[in-house]
Amino acid sequence: MGAKLAETWVGRSVLRLEDEALLRGEGRFIDDLDPVAGTRHAAVLRSPFAHARIVRLDPSAALNAPGVVGVLTGEDVVAMSRPFPAGIESPVPHFAAAHGTVRYVGEPVAVVVARDRYLAEDAIELIEVEYEPLEPVLDAVAAVATEACVSDRVFDYGDVAEALARADLVLRERFRFPRWSCTPVECYGVVADWDAAAGSLTAWANFQGPFTLHSVAAAALGLSGSKLRLITPTDSGGSFGIKSAVFSYVVLMGLASRKLGVPVRWIEDRLEHLAASSGSTARTTELEAGFTADGELIALRYDVVEDVGAYVRAPEPATLYRMHGSLSGAYRVQNVSARNRVVLTNTCPSGLNRGFGGPQLYLALERTMAIAARRLGLDPAEVARRNLVSSEDFPYATPSGGIYDSGDYEACLDDALELAGYEERRAEAVSARARGRLVGVGLACVVEPSISNMGYVTLAEPAGERGLPKSGNAEGCTISISPLGGITVQLPTTPQGQGHRTVAAQVVADILGVAPQEVEVLTASDTSTFPWTVASGNYSSRFSGVGVGAVALAANKLAQKIAEIRHHLGDDSISLRRVAGTAHWNPESLPPDMEPGLQATAYFAAPNLHPPDDQDRVASSAAHGFVVDVAVVEVDRETGQVRVLDYVSVHDAGRLLNPLLAEGQVRGGLAHGVGAALFERVVYDEEGNLLTSSFMDYLCPTAADLPRPRIGHRETPSPFTPLGAKGLGEGTTMSAPAALANAVADAIGRDDLELPLTAPRVWEVLSR
């Protein structure tokens, strides 16, 4: 890719340029913005039923309440907008608010706009709604044979039946991955300002991308893309995927602003967020796996039932296909099949959640590897080693179409085993168990894809019915240099706390020969002024690959131009400020045919990403890191509580651009994974009422509940990204649930485990 980099800033633990403002309490989050005068405040009336017919909705008392500007009902929404398009056709149209029928607890039914949020909340209590409850669908597996199943696809690579027939050991295990969530500190927020004269909507929202959802929102509003101007704040209080779905509230508040003729602000509260924002899918996987007696994995047959909640909300059913190129995980197995069924239930619609399909896949695959090792009387690490893709085989094509760019999996495994003291830990666990203590060691080896190929979602439809071919993954960047030499970078990667500004500044600093502190990186993205693509945004750990790729390409263009100007002026030592001044002030002195000004825009798309082929193969991601985790746990026999005694995580994410930020990502990914493994799940009762509706019952682990991981890195550069970097924000979220479940299974000698492994649930297993 030819990025010409000095060995200075990239690769160093540069302190985050974002942090001074945050530590001073001067971050600019959505609720700090007051972009339009006269903004009014919205509160949302939500369904108390999982499934019910709306017999009558009368807002008249609310309209007469103090300070109320007006009410937007579901009926208005259906009249003023179109259903959201999604990855598969579904018989249930999805609008920004319900009309006629509500389909999950928390679904918007009406919006009150008032002088302040207090008055708006007072007034929503005055809206009279009469519901006729209907039978809810809550168990996706039970409903898989009904019309609630909206997609059923079978994929077959190699010869699974033949391989299973010759296998020495065939396992068939069922794994349930519960719905869990993201719990960012800051919930959703939108400010919507409808311009009646222009027929356009400007919306400020803490949206995280993908910008496909901008198109989805515009389509619902019946606007051409240029009439929906979407602006994100400089700072966002975390997302981890969940703020992708704020787009439906951009539409809802846009319609409220349009109907009522005032700018509208809506800041989601925690109760709304937990009930009605988004969450992971709940997945039930039956995995049949064939092994030879010496531990070679020769066949995998997945049967997956994916619960996406009440509507197929874009980009779903993407959770099911994000890992499609990695169905074989880190292993050489050639015979792989999958049946994927998508089922609607009367629960909150699912969406992006850190790991996005990876935790679900690897729970099934890595638990199966551990169970097989025990049945075969082999060490799980040795079973893994026998099956890992060899370092000589990169780039490696997986049976389902994935192209693994680079790696040295066996070396990573060795690193992790050594760092963990694996042999000693296993021996200690055996002797502890002999003394009555429940100590166990668990391993997980996972391939961490990054930079999604958005075309993978079209696998939900058979070849020939996929519409236009898609392989979107590109990111854009514009860099400008002012007459005084000031450098400004516009980057539409919508960071949510990761430190994109710091890393972009490091990259630009190296290429243009300045210090990172001299580079202004603007990340308050604006669809009317920023260089974005349909794939822009902050997901699939794509920043270090395509985000940084676009930055480096744009900086290289400028560096080239600067060099040409210097050369033309006959002095290669002229300061950047002089060059900039010349380019702006004296175009006459520039080389012949050179454009004046100093600005460059570049887009970068990763290589080797094609639309799915006729054999249903897809390179679902561009880069693939590798993670090996070793977890050591002790289970308290009396209470069932799982204590993590040690946690080792070794990553190969290619070239590390900023090791400090990399460590933060690994720790954060682990926190999210530990949540799934030991604490978090969304629980509905048999009527579809949400039981985990506040942080008293939705158990997001706190710092005090988390292990302190010991982290190792290898750096095998990716040949497919400009700086050789791969994503690493999600790997430990993918690996930790499997590693911890394997450790608990080892400790208690039981395989009938369900996540999360909370103390009461582990005790129930011990008591069975």
Next chain:
Amino acid sequence: MKPAPLRYVRPETLEETLGVLAEHGGATKVLAGGQSLVPALNMRIARPELLVDINGLSELSGFRPENGSFIVGATIRQADTRLLRHPLLAEALPHVGHFVTRNRGTVAGSIAHADPAAELPLCLVVLGGSVCTKSASSEREIPASDFFVAHYTTALEPDELVVETRWPAPQAKWGYAFCEFAQRRGDYALCMAAAAAAGKQLRVAVGSVVDRPTLLEVDPERPGESAAAQVEPWGNVHASPAYLKHLVRVLVDRAVETARERSAA
């Protein structure tokens, strides 16, 4: 998550406060630290017409020894280090919410709120403490075991204010222990037990698994088992009744054993 309309008063004297309570009684909620009340207001679970803020009452900020007890005024915060003089409170307080909520939350507020999963009510019961109340026309000292009636329900009359709580000081030869089991640090416990022991004397109380902190008569030889036999916990989203009953056995045994060890030491 904004409160329903309410009025707010901040009286400057106890007399004035009791007058407000006498006049408005059941329509009021008393605001001390607000660490339970304000979230309940925001979620519109609590909808008082009048919020009576007692933080300005200097009469209620005292902390003094009296006849072998600590008298703790109603605005004393849970973070007050003088509370740590009692070994049982020193063991229990770190489990009360979080550092930041203890800075604001009050001892009396936790007592008056009467959450069955709260640590301080359990401690007051096992120590045999009491709650001192005043109204415009009367004052009472209510033994802790009579004060707590059911979930969030106490013997307090609508016109009464908790003015202080009385905590018997630690006694020689007695050992005290507090145990709880929560899934996360700082959570409401799924089960908790407190014990006080001296020689053959034993006091045991359990919380969370019952509708109020409850003193149990336990078999000194098999304290956990006999305690578990006396409770019938409801299950919840986290745990089955069988698990909670099991925790009673485990935690009561742990608390009694620890209290006896400390007594012997």
